Amino acid sequence: MCKNQANLMHTIPITVHLSKEGSASTLGAYIYSIVDTRDQNMSVYQTILNNSTEIQVDLAKKLGTLLSKKYTSPSYVSISGDIALEDFLPVTRELFGFIDEQYASI
Numbered sequence: 001m002c003k004n005q006a007n008l009m010h011t012i013p014i015t016v017h018l019s020k021e022g023s024a025s026t027l028g029a030y031i032y033s034i035v036d037t038r039d040q041n042m043s044v045y046q047t048i049l050n051n052s053t054e055i056q057v058d059l060a061k062k063l064g065t066l067l068s069k070k071y072t073s074p075s076y077v078s079i080s081g082d083i084a085l086e087d088f089l090p091v092t093r094e095l096f097g098f099i100d101e102q103y104a105s106i
Contacts, residue, residue, distance in 0.1 A: 013074040021081040028080035029056035033064030044068050
């Protein structure tokens with residue numbers, strides 16, 4: 001991988017939409033996250049682009065933080081519908097596996 005490709009991977013945002021209902025559901029929590037790579041602790045800054053239930057906002061913020069820190073990339077995370085905490089862990093594992101496969105092919 002050349003240096004330009006590595007830099008590009010850190011500037012193009014990762015966009016994720018999680019929903020049990022698919023595109024038929026209304027827009028739930030929508031969070032933008034960006035990581036400060038200059039900071040030793042890699043602080044993540046977030047803004048709510050669309051508010052929703054407390055659980056959806058919390059899960060979207062958590063997923064945005066995980067994505068931005070792991071891949072040092074900005075992220076947009078949207079969670080709609082009835083996503084529960086017990087659904088979050090398996091979906092997150094599957095999502096990270098999928099993204100890792102995509103990064104490996106670059």
